[in-house]
Amino acid sequence: MSGPNARTITGDEYFYGHKACAGCGGALAVRIALKVLGKNAVAVLPAGCMSAVGFNFPNLCFANNAIISTFAGTASMMTGIEAGLKARGLSDYTVVGFAGDGGTADIGLQALSGCIDRNDDVIYICYDNEAYMNTGTQKSSLTPFGASTTTTPAGSVVRGNIREKKNLLEIVAAHGIPYAATASIGYLDDYMMKVKKASLIKGTKFIHVLAPCPTGWGAQTDMTVELAKKAVDTGLWRLAEYENGEFRLNRDITDPDGIRGYLRSQKRFAHLTDEDISHIVESRDARWGRSLP
Amino acid sequence: MMRPELTSDIPEWNAGNLPPDTCCRAGILADLNAGWRTVRPVVDAERCKGCYKCYLHCPDGTIGMDSGKASVDYNFCKGCGICARICPFDCITMEAEE
Ligand SMILES: Cc1ncc(C[n+]2csc(CCOP(=O)(O)OP(=O)(O)O)c2C)c(N)n1
Ligand code: SF4
Ligand code: SF4
Ligand code: SF4
Ligand SMILES: [Mg+2]
Numbered sequence: 001m002s003g004p005n006a007r008t009i010t011g012d013e014y015f016y017g018h019k020a021c022a023g024c025g026g027a028l029a030v031r032i033a034l035k036v037l038g039k040n041a042v043a044v045l046p047a048g049c050m051s052a053v054g055f056n057f058p059n060l061c062f063a064n065n066a067i068i069s070t071f072a073g074t075a076s077m078m079t080g081i082e083a084g085l086k087a088r089g090l091s092d093y094t095v096v097g098f099a100g101d102g103g104t105a106d107i108g109l110q111a112l113s114g115c116i117d118r119n120d121d122v123i124y125i126c127y128d129n130e131a132y133m134n135t136g137t138q139k140s141s142l143t144p145f146g147a148s149t150t151t152t153p154a155g156s157v158v159r160g161n162i163r164e165k166k167n168l169l170e171i172v173a174a175h176g177i178p179y180a181a182t183a184s185i186g187y188l189d190d191y192m193m194k195v196k197k198a199s200l201i202k203g204t205k206f207i208h209v210l211a212p213c214p215t216g217w218g219a220q221t222d223m224t225v226e227l228a229k230k231a232v233d234t235g236l237w238r239l240a241e242y243e244n245g246e247f248r249l250n251r252d253i254t255d256p257d258g259i260r261g262y263l264r265s266q267k268r269f270a271h272l273t274d275e276d277i278s279h280i281v282e283s284r285d286a287r288w289g290r291s292l293p
Numbered sequence: 294m295m296r297p298e299l300t301s302d303i304p305e306w307n308a309g310n311l312p313p314d315t316c317c318r319a320g321i322l323a324d325l326n327a328g329w330r331t332v333r334p335v336v337d338a339e340r341c342k343g344c345y346k347c348y349l350h351c352p353d354g355t356i357g358m359d360s361g362k363a364s365v366d367y368n369f370c371k372g373c374g375i376c377a378r379i380c381p382f383d384c385i386t387m388e389a390e391e
Contacts, residue, residue, distance in 0.1 A: 006345035011294035013354040017322040020352065022329060023373035028352040058303055063295070063320035094357050188349055214373075222374030246381065 003193025011033045018061040019055040021085020023221030025211035025228060026127040027053065030098050030187050036195040039064050040093045041074045042085070044078050046108065047071040048100040048145070049134040049213075050127065063181060072107045074099040075115035076079040076120040094199050102132040104208075107169050112287065113207075116155035116175040119203040123195070133293055137216040139164040144236070145283065146276050149216075152170035154271035155224040164283060168208050173242040178203040178215070180242040184210040186229025190239055210237045227262065235284050296357060297322055299347030299368065322369075326353070332387040336363045340384040345377035347385060 014034040020027035030050055034041055043066040045051035051068045054061045069077035073096045079140055082095045099108055104126035112124060121263040131149050132138040140147040142164045148154035152161040172180045177202045191209060198205035212227045214220065219227060231237040235253035242248075263269040272280075298323045336347075341362040348356040348363060356363050357368040363376070363385070370375070379383040 006349040011358070013296050016297040016320070017326065017351070020369035021328070022352075024352050028350065031352065031354050056320055058306060058317065059321055060317045060321040061297075064298055065319060141387045160362055200357050219363070220374075224352070224373070225375055225379060275346045 003189060003196050004036055005189060005192070009192065010038060010157055012063070014039065014063045015054065016040070016060065016061055016148045018053045019056055019059070020049065020147045021213075021215045021221070023214045023224045024049070024053075025185050025213060025224045026050055026098075026133075027128055029125070029127040029209045030054075030223070031193070031213045032185075032188060033162070034062075034064060035095065036192050037094045037096060037123075037199055041096050042093055044069050044074055044079055044081065044095070044097040046074040046097075046099050046220065048103050049100050049129070050100070052134050052204075064075060069097075071103055073111050074103060074108050075111040075120075075122070075124060078124065079115055079118065079120045082120055082122055086262065090146075090148075096120065099122045099124070099126055100133070100140075101126060101128040101130060102140040104128075105141045105166050112172070113175065114170065116177050116204045116206070116241070119178070121202055121204070123198045123205045123207065125195075126208045127211040128208060128243045129211050129216060130165075131213075131216050132212050133216045137238065139163075141215070142168065145280060146212070146272050149268070150270060159273070159276055162267070166184055169240060172206045172208075176245070177242070180206040180208075182210075182238060182240050183235055184228045185212070185241060186210075186225055186227070186234050187231055187239060187251070194241070210292070216268070218270070219265060223265060227265070230255070230258055230262045234262055235288055236280075238264065238287075259284065294357070294359065296354075296366065297341050299323075299325060323334075326369045326371055327367055330390050332341060332372045332374065333367065333390055334365055334370065334372065334374070334385045335388050336365065336384075337384040337386070338362050342382055346379050346381060346383065347351065350375055350379050 015031040046069045119264040121178045148160040181194045233255040239250040343361045355366040
């Protein structure tokens with residue numbers, strides 16, 4: 001489908017005046033999704049940066065309806081809101097959740113799994129900044145290999161996170177969900193298309209969007225969009241969809257040799273040795289080498 | 294186009310009149326973000342082609358395209374520089390704040 005673009009989405013702003021750090025990728029992911037969904041989107045935000053920066057009493061930086069959920073309970077609160085709106089006889093609304101990587105792949109996974117199992121009519125968006133940023137950059141199961149975090153500090157023996165990033169798309173797809181996709185704020189047209197598409201499908205939809213965090217990644221504030229694009233171009237992050245039981249890749253690797261530059265522009269990877277970088281290249285190749293299931 | 298502004302009618306909250314529940318009117322902005330900036334984006338309106346790229350990619354939504362050209366809401370822009378980096382025609386420059 002041809003998706004929305006900068007000129008066709010509403011000029012209205014629904015996430016404005018928030019207190020996210022300058023250049024926050026998560027804030028861009030939330031802002032753009034709400035502009036695609038429009039004013040009748042009801043947003044659920046668990047504990048995490050996007051609720052912390054959106055709700056600072058008496059500031060309320062969401063101009064649409066929005067609520068904070070428990071850290072683990074994004075999907076269950078979405079289920080409740082959807083049931084409540086339906087019970088009131090309403091039909092013109094979208095229930096959307098914006099949860100972090102920790103809030104989704106770790107503590108919120110059970111509630112998400114239950115929601116998909118019930119096939120509740122909601123859009124769950126995981127904005128992935130690859131660590132628990134709101135509490136000061138602890139490792140989550142979506143933190144990539146090698147990243148230095150406060151719980152996986154780089155030292156002389158262990159050089160940052162020793163685990164690979166969890167494959168959340170495949171975990172979600174294994175439920176037989178109607179629609180799931182990965183996206184990146186470096187490719188906003190693709191992201192907007194996926195949010196729009198999700199809004200037109202009945203049942204549970206899931207979008208996992210890479211959203212760099214200049215503060216936690218140790219990157220320049222003006223590099224956020226470029227890093228999100230580079231992650232895709234180098235094949236470290238894949239743009240894909242799962243629909244009608246099948247996976248589809250949306251974009252190929254265009255800059256296979258750009259991994260070093262991508263890693264070197266972020267402080268969280270500053271300690272990596274050439275050997276570590278070769279390992280990252282090899283696991284990228286292994287991931288692409290096997291065909292999508 | 295709706296762009297939230299600093300809210301003028303925020304009640305004076307004190308211990309005696311806090312809201313009875315945790316619900317609030319949506320879109321209340323009690324203070325500006327302008328003080329966060331060390332640099333500000335300045336658009337060369339003459340050269341701006343109105344391509345919407347900076348507007349789309351601003352995490353704060355502080356670029357408007359009302360006149361077909363980019364203009365910045367300096368009340369809420371944080372000076373991240375994403376707009377200047379993404380402009381295909383190099384018509385945004387980051388200038389030091391006084
Ligand atoms: C049950 C519970 N445990 C811990 C916390 C503390 N906490 C608040 S936000 C947060 C980090 C969230 O990380 P993530 O979901 O990745 O979102 P981000 O802050 O990175 O946007 C934590 C641990 C909490 N609020 N509730
Ligand atoms: S810490 Fe990172 S994710 Fe959180 S508000 Fe700042 S830039 Fe955004
Ligand atoms: S400097 Fe950042 S916050 Fe300010 S208008 Fe440009 S992109 Fe938006
Ligand atoms: S990106 Fe540049 S040319 Fe395009 S609208 Fe913004 S300032 Fe104008
Ligand atoms: Mg996170």
